[in-house]
Amino acid sequence: MNWRDMPEMDEAADQIQGPATGLRQAGNGLLLVDLYELSMLEAFWANSMAGTAVFEFFVRKLPSSRGFLVAAGLEQLLDFLSGLRFSDVELAYLRESGHFGVRFVDSLAELRFTGDVDAMAEGTPFFADEPIVRVVAPLPQAQLIESRLINLLHFQTVIASKAARLVLAAPGIPLIDFGLRRAHGAEAGLLATRASYLAGFAGTATLLAEPTFGIPVFGTMAHSFIQAHDDESTAFERFARVRPDRLTLLIDTFNTEIAAQKVVQLAPRLQAAGIAIAAVRLDSGDLVEHARKVRRILDEGNLSSVSILASGGIDEDQLQRFIREKAPIDSCGIGTSLTTAPDAPSLDCAYKLQEYAGRPRLKRSEGKATWPGRKQIFRRYDADGIMIGDTVALESDRVPGEPLLQPVMRSGRRLSGPSSLVETRSYAAASVKRLPADLRRLESAAYPVEIDPRLKKLAASL
Amino acid sequence: MNWRDMPEMDEAADQIQGPATGLRQAGNGLLLVDLYELSMLEAFWANSMAGTAVFEFFVRKLPSSRGFLVAAGLEQLLDFLSGLRFSDVELAYLRESGHFGVRFVDSLAELRFTGDVDAMAEGTPFFADEPIVRVVAPLPQAQLIESRLINLLHFQTVIASKAARLVLAAPGIPLIDFGLRRAHGAEAGLLATRASYLAGFAGTATLLAEPTFGIPVFGTMAHSFIQAHDDESTAFERFARVRPDRLTLLIDTFNTEIAAQKVVQLAPRLQAAGIAIAAVRLDSGDLVEHARKVRRILDEGNLSSVSILASGGIDEDQLQRFIREKAPIDSCGIGTSLTTAPDAPSLDCAYKLQEYAGRPRLKRSEGKATWPGRKQIFRRYDADGIMIGDTVALESDRVPGEPLLQPVMRSGRRLSGPSSLVETRSYAAASVKRLPADLRRLESAAYPVEIDPRLKKLAASL
Structure with a gap:
C-alpha cells in the first residue's frame, strides 16, 4: 500500500507530529x-x-x-x-x-x-x-x-551500502528492517527504513515508514505479549483472533520446539475460524538448527504452508550460512547489524x-x-x-x-x-x-x- | 552562556524550526x-x-x-x-x-x-x-x-559511555564534539552533543546545542575557507579581522609548519589591531610530531600564549599517546570516533x-x-x-x-x-x-x- 497514491493521506502524513519531546x-x-x-x-x-x-x-x-x-x-x-x-x-x-x-x-x-x-x-x-x-x-x-x-x-x-551486502548475502530471502530501537535516534531509525528499502530490503517494522515513504511494513509480536499471559497457547490464540492478517507467532519465549508443537495443535481451531497462520518467528539460539526442527514439526503437523521468519543478531555471515546450509528460513528480520552497520558505521x-x-x-x-x-x-x-x-x-x-x-x-x-x-x-x-x-x-x-x-x-x- | 537562563530565548528556542526537509x-x-x-x-x-x-x-x-x-x-x-x-x-x-x-x-x-x-x-x-x-x-x-x-x-x-572513556584517556585536555556531520542523522548529531557534554566534554561545534541544551559551542574554520583565498596569509588575516573572538586558525591546508610561520608573521599586525590569536588547529598527519614543531615555531615567534587544538580521527588510543608522549596539545576536537562510537556502536x-x-x-x-x-x-x-x-x-x-x-x-x-x-x-x-x-x-x-x-x-x- 503506497500512501503517496492517496492524496488525502499524503497531506495528512505531512502533518504527522505529536507532543514535543x-x-x-x-x-x-x-x-x-x-x-x-x-x-x-x-x-x-x-x-x-x-x-x-x-x-x-x-x-x-x-x-x-x-x-x-x-x-x-x-x-x-x-x-x-x-x-x-x-x-x-x-x-x-x-x-x-x-x-x-x-x-x-x-x-x-x-x-x-x-x-x-x-x-x-x-x-x-x-x-x-x-x-x-x-x-x-x-x-x-x-x-x-x-x-x-x-x-x-x-x-x-x-x-x-550495508543493506546491499545483506541482500547479496541472502538471495531469495526477503529481509525486513527491525532496527529502529538501536538506530542512533529517531531520524536514523526513519531514514534507515528508506536506505535499506532502496537497497533491496522487502520492508520494515517501523510504522512511520509507511506514511512517510510508502514502504511496506511488517510486524509480529514481542516476548512481552507471550509473558503477559499465563499460558503460551492462550497468548497465540488471543493474538491470532484479534490480528489474523499475515499472522506471525513468536515461538522462542520458553522453548522453541515445544512452542512449535503448540502452534500445530492450535492451527485446526484457528482454521475453523477462517484464520491461517502465515509464519512463526525464531529469535534466539542456533537459528539454523531451530529452523530445521521447527520445519519438521510444522510439516509433520500439516503446516507446510507456514513459513519461518528468523531474527536476532543476524548479519551477512549468518545469512551466508543460512544459504550454504540450506536452512529452511524463509525471511529474516535484521535489526542492529543493519541500522548501526557495526563493521563500517562511518x-x-x-x-x-x-x-x-x-x-x-x-x-x-x-x-x-x-x-x-x-x-x-x-x-x-x-x-x-x-x-x-x-x-x-x-x-x-x-x-x-x-x-x-x-x-x-x-x-x-x-x-x-x-x-x-x-x-x-x-x-x-x-x-x-x-x-x-x-x-x-x-x-x-x-x-x-x-x-x-x-x-x-x-x-x-x- | 546558558540560554535556559534567558526566558525569552528559551521560548524562542522552543520554536526554532525551519523549512521541511x-x-x-x-x-x-x-x-x-x-x-x-x-x-x-x-x-x-x-x-x-x-x-x-x-x-x-x-x-x-x-x-x-x-x-x-x-x-x-x-x-x-x-x-x-x-x-x-x-x-x-x-x-x-x-x-x-x-x-x-x-x-x-x-x-x-x-x-x-x-x-x-x-x-x-x-x-x-x-x-x-x-x-x-x-x-x-x-x-x-x-x-x-x-x-x-x-x-x-x-x-x-x-x-x-564513549565520551567518558575519551575524557578519562586525556586528563586535563578539554575535548570538543566535532561529530555532527558523521552522526547518524540530525537527532543523533544533536543528542550526541548532550550525551558527550554530560560525560565531561567541554562543548561542541554544533550550534543548535547552545539554544537547545545550553552547551558551550566552539568553532574554527574549514579548509575551504583557506582554499577560497589565493593566499593562506590573506585568509588568516581576513578571518581574524572579522572573527577575532577566541580566534583559531587552521594551519594544515598546505604545509603545517610553513603555515605556523605565517601565523608568527601575522601576529604583530593583528596585535596592533587589538586582535589576539587564541589557537591554531592541526587536522592531519602525525599530530604529535606536528604539535611539537608548531609549538617550537610559536614559542620562538613569541606566541607561547597561542594554544594548539588537534583534530582528525582522534580516539582514546591517540589521546593516551598524546599524554604519554607529553605532546604540546592543549585541546582536541573529536568527531567520528565520538558520534559513531565505532568500537561499540550498539x-x-x-x-x-x-x-x-x-x-x-x-x-x-x-x-x-x-x-x-x-x-x-x-x-x-x-x-x-x-x-x-x-x-x-x-x-x-x-x-x-x-x-x-x-x-x-x-x-x-x-x-x-x-x-x-x-x-x-x-x-x-x-x-x-x-x-x-x-x-x-x-x-x-x-x-x-x-x-x-x-x-x-x-x-x-x-
Whole structure:
C-alpha cells in the first residue's frame, strides 16, 4: 500500500507530529550547523566573497569491510536545499547570541539556495575518490550547507551500502528492517527504513515508514505479549483472533520446539475460524538448527504452508550460512547489524572546495589531499553490461564511458519532482547486478578506478 | 552562556524550526513505533488486558571494548512520556491504514502515560544485568513506549559511555564534539552533543546545542575557507579581522609548519589591531610530531600564549599517546570516533516485561533469559568512596548498599522539573571518579555485580 497514491493521506502524513519531546525539529532548521560555517559566512560577507564555488562530496577510502558503496540520501538533500532559509526565530536567536554582527545576521534573512547540483542517481554503486554530489553555488550558500549535506548523504549511504551486502548475502530471502530501537535516534531509525528499502530490503517494522515513504511494513509480536499471559497457547490464540492478517507467532519465549508443537495443535481451531497462520518467528539460539526442527514439526503437523521468519543478531555471515546450509528460513528480520552497520558505521567522506571564482583549488593535507576541479566519473561496461572500470576525470575532458553525475538541480530548482522510491529501488537492484562477480560475492576485491592523466597533471600544476 | 537562563530565548528556542526537509518530525510522533507495538495493543484492548505491567531496561552484556557504561537519555524519555498522546492526524492515519479496527483506534485517542518510572540518575556508571530504568504502568502504555524508549536510552548511553572513556584517556585536555556531520542523522548529531557534554566534554561545534541544551559551542574554520583565498596569509588575516573572538586558525591546508610561520608573521599586525590569536588547529598527519614543531615555531615567534587544538580521527588510543608522549596539545576536537562510537556502536540492551498483574514474569530464550520481578541495584563503596561491588536484588529485599534506582515519575507526572545539564555533568564527573582505578585506566577489568540469592531462587521457581 503506497500512501503517496492517496492524496488525502499524503497531506495528512505531512502533518504527522505529536507532543514535543524536548527536542526541537533538529534536521529542519539552519541552526543544525557547525558554528564555523556561520563564522566563515560572516568573513565571506565582510569581504564580499560571493563568487561561484564548486564543492564535491566523495569518500576518500572505502572501509576495509566494503568492496563497494551505494549512493543514497540525495532526495533528502534536495528537499533540504529547496526549502533552505533562516526562520525569523532562528534569526532572532543569532542576533541575541552574541556570536555574530547584527548586520551580518540581517543579511542571512534573504539567503536561499540558488545553486546547481549534479549527482549520481541514488542506488548507484560507487568507489573511493568518486564524487557522488557536486554543488555549484555562490560560496556562502555552498559553504553553509556542508554540515547537513554530509550528515544526510553519509548516513543513508552507510545504511544502503550495508543493506546491499545483506541482500547479496541472502538471495531469495526477503529481509525486513527491525532496527529502529538501536538506530542512533529517531531520524536514523526513519531514514534507515528508506536506505535499506532502496537497497533491496522487502520492508520494515517501523510504522512511520509507511506514511512517510510508502514502504511496506511488517510486524509480529514481542516476548512481552507471550509473558503477559499465563499460558503460551492462550497468548497465540488471543493474538491470532484479534490480528489474523499475515499472522506471525513468536515461538522462542520458553522453548522453541515445544512452542512449535503448540502452534500445530492450535492451527485446526484457528482454521475453523477462517484464520491461517502465515509464519512463526525464531529469535534466539542456533537459528539454523531451530529452523530445521521447527520445519519438521510444522510439516509433520500439516503446516507446510507456514513459513519461518528468523531474527536476532543476524548479519551477512549468518545469512551466508543460512544459504550454504540450506536452512529452511524463509525471511529474516535484521535489526542492529543493519541500522548501526557495526563493521563500517562511518565513511571517510568529505565535502571539499574544488574550484572558486573560476580557479581549481587544491588541498594538500597529509593523507587528505583532494583532486581539484569539476569532475565527472565515466563508467565502462563489458558486452554483458558488467562494470569493468571507472575513470575520474575533469568534466570538461571527454573520456569513454557513461557519465554518472547528472544534473538534478539548477538555480535552486529541482529538475524533476520527488523521485519514486520504488523506481529508485529497481534501479539500485539493476545496478548492483552489474557489479563484477567477486564484489557481488562480497569477496574482498578492488574495482579499478583510474584518475585521468589530465586531472593528475592539473593537480601537479597547482 | 546558558540560554535556559534567558526566558525569552528559551521560548524562542522552543520554536526554532525551519523549512521541511521531507522528513516529518519523526521523534515526536507516536507512529515512530514498531508496527507490532500497536498490534499487541489491539490484542490487549480486545482482551481487556490493562493490568499493571513492570518493564525494565537493561544491558545484557557489555561490549568487549567497555569496562563500564554511563546511563544517559532519561531526560528525553521523561519528556516523551509527559507529552505522550496520539494526534488527530495520527489517529486519522491509523484509521485509514487498514491495519487496525476502527474502534481500537478510537480508544487510542484517550491514551496518555499515567505510569511510574524509577531510574538511575543520568551520568551513573552501570554494568550488565543492571536495570537503569523501570516502568510500572498499565500494560498497553508500558508496551507502546518500547521502541522509542530503547531508541532514546540506547543512543545517549552509547555516546555518554564513549565520551567518558575519551575524557578519562586525556586528563586535563578539554575535548570538543566535532561529530555532527558523521552522526547518524540530525537527532543523533544533536543528542550526541548532550550525551558527550554530560560525560565531561567541554562543548561542541554544533550550534543548535547552545539554544537547545545550553552547551558551550566552539568553532574554527574549514579548509575551504583557506582554499577560497589565493593566499593562506590573506585568509588568516581576513578571518581574524572579522572573527577575532577566541580566534583559531587552521594551519594544515598546505604545509603545517610553513603555515605556523605565517601565523608568527601575522601576529604583530593583528596585535596592533587589538586582535589576539587564541589557537591554531592541526587536522592531519602525525599530530604529535606536528604539535611539537608548531609549538617550537610559536614559542620562538613569541606566541607561547597561542594554544594548539588537534583534530582528525582522534580516539582514546591517540589521546593516551598524546599524554604519554607529553605532546604540546592543549585541546582536541573529536568527531567520528565520538558520534559513531565505532568500537561499540550498539549495546545488547532490552526492555523486558518482569511482572504482570502482580506475578513475576520470566523469559527463557537461549542467551537472552531475564531476571524476573521488580529489581533494585545496591552499590557498595570503600572508605574512600570508591565503588567495590553491586548487587542486583528484588526491590522488596533489603541489601547493603546505595539503591541506585530512584523515583522520577509518578502517575505520569515528573517528580521534578527538567534536570540541569550542568548539575548532571558534575554528578557524572564525581561518579566516574568513584570507579575502581583499573576501570578508570580503561583496562579490561570486570566489576563485581552479584545477583542476590533470593532473586536467583525466584527465577528458578518460575
